[in-house]
Amino acid sequence: MDKIIISTLVVTAISGVIAILLTLADKYIADYGEVKITINDEKEYVVEGGDSLLSSLVSQKIFIPSACGGKGSCGYCKVKVMDGAGPVLATEKPWLSPEELGDNVRLSCQVKVKSDMHIQIPEELFNVKEYEMTLVEKIPMTDKIVKLRFELPEGETINFKPGQFMQIKTEAYSGGDDFDGCDEEVFRAYSVASSIKDTKHVEFLIGYTMGICSTYVHKVLNVGDKVLINGPYGDFYYHDDDSEEILLIAAGTGFAPIRSILNHMRDNDIKKKARFYFGARTPEDLFLVDEMKQFEEDLYDFKFMPTLSRTTPEDNWEGDTGRVNNSIDKYVNEDTTYTAYLCGSPKMIEGIVKSLCEKKVPEDRIFYDEF
Ligand code: FES
CATH class of the missing domain: 3.40.50.80 (Nucleotide-binding domain of ferredoxin-NADP reductase (FNR) module)
Structure with a gap:
């Protein structure tokens, strides 16, 4: 019995080491050179191969929703990859329906860019931009919800539809008396709470859930701080129709x-x-x-x-x-x-x-x- 347990542990350990070595080799040794990403059959971008599709697109200022920071745990970062992506990974499968799998939908944070690719994304994602906004107001609404008001940089404006969301980037931060620090950067999605008429400001209502971003917002972020925010995203917005x-x-x-x-x-x-x-x-x-x-x-x-x-x-x-x-x-x-x-x-x-x-x-x- 002991022999079986020891053999199992040895095989598991060797497999783990091989997986780590392959990952490191892929990251540091493999050289994919420059590869071309063609989007919607019309726009072409040349990027350095080896990064995730999500990061490669961000490097070209094309922002795909990504609430988990590329960890494969939010399912937001879906794009259609027509060719060049390789087989669907086990980390993607829980997030993709049979229809999406049949339709070449992939999680862009899990797909590596190793060769030329053709992908399709909604046209409106070309309008998504990243802004360095300044927090100009932070007001508690209840003991768990704050209202944040951000100002866009001088000379910039934003257009969005009423109901859409944006993503706030949380920088790494140190812990305090009543909260833990965080050593990674993450994006989290929050609906815009303000009027689309005010193109110089956006407001959010953010609850305290003890997550990375809500802790950052509630415990770390102060008026005057600058924050990277990208968007707008989403197909939840007001529709003009004939309902009563x-x-x-x-x-x-x-x-x-x-x-x-x-x-x-x-x-x-x-x-x-x-x-x-x-x-x-x-x-x-x-x-x-x-x-x-x-x-x-x-x-x-x-x-x-x-x-x-x-x-x-x-x-x-x-x-x-x-x-x-x-x-x-x-x-x-x-x-x-x-x-x-x-x-x-x-x-x-x-x-x-x-x-x-x-x-x-x-x-x-x-x-x-x-x-
Ligand atoms: S960014 Fe969250 S699953 Fe890809």
């Missing part, structure tokens, strides 16, 4: 893209009924309530309708209670045509999509952003 009413449904920091949509409705004087069902636990978890009241004054027919799941008699709460699904059951009816925008956890979105479908809201009028 807009449903805005969110919880926690899912408030952010909804706020951007409300700003857009006010700035463009969109005359459409809109209801914002916001799920929170206690009255202390509500924020920007005065601003929502102002939207009720400014917009054509808008109501902010928070629902609380943990109230006590001392709260004297007179609004709705329970989960946000209850609001759908209570207020959404089958005789009205709706377009719905949802932002929250995958579990919450799944439940609300189900409730909306039961109320006959067409699936192609339900837009959602999971986080």
Whole structure:
């Protein structure tokens, strides 16, 4: 028995050493020279071979969403690779559906650029830029959520759609009394919470989850600091259509893209009924309530309708209670045509999509952003 265990350990150790040597050899010895990446059959970029496709594209100022910093653990960095990528790796498979696999979709952070490649990316990614922004305001909204306001560099402006997100780059940072440091740089995605009309600033609402970026934002980042932010990204944004009413449904920091949509409705004087069902636990978890009241004054027919799941008699709460699904059951009816925008956890979105479908809201009028 001992012999079997020892043999197994020896084989495992040798395999591990060989894998490390191959990785090091590939990184430091292999010389792939210059290779050409052709994008959408029209644009050509020459890069030094050997890096990941994601990094090679970034070196050409083409930014693909990448919330995990290229570790293969977010599934954001998908691109179509028509040729030159080699076989799909085990690290990619959990993130790719059978349809995507059949459609040549790959995780660009896992694909190495070793020979000429043809890839396809959405045209809008050519508009994604990286900005060195300055934090000009940091205001607590609750004990776990802060509002950040960033200013773009002198002479630069940004265009995005209401509801889209950007990626904030976290530099390595040292720990403090109540948090650990971090020795790596990562990007994390956050929805823009501000108006698309203000092309010189962007605002975010960021919750404290004890993750690398949320710790950086809450514990390290100060007004006056400069931060690299790239974007905009995403296909969750306001659509102009002929529905009679807009449903805005969110919880926690899912408030952010909804706020951007409300700003857009006010700035463009969109005359459409809109209801914002916001799920929170206690009255202390509500924020920007005065601003929502102002939207009720400014917009054509808008109501902010928070629902609380943990109230006590001392709260004297007179609004709705329970989960946000209850609001759908209570207020959404089958005789009205709706377009719905949802932002929250995958579990919450799944439940609300189900409730909306039961109320006959067409699936192609339900837009959602999971986080
Ligand atoms: S960047 Fe996260 S999976 Fe590729």
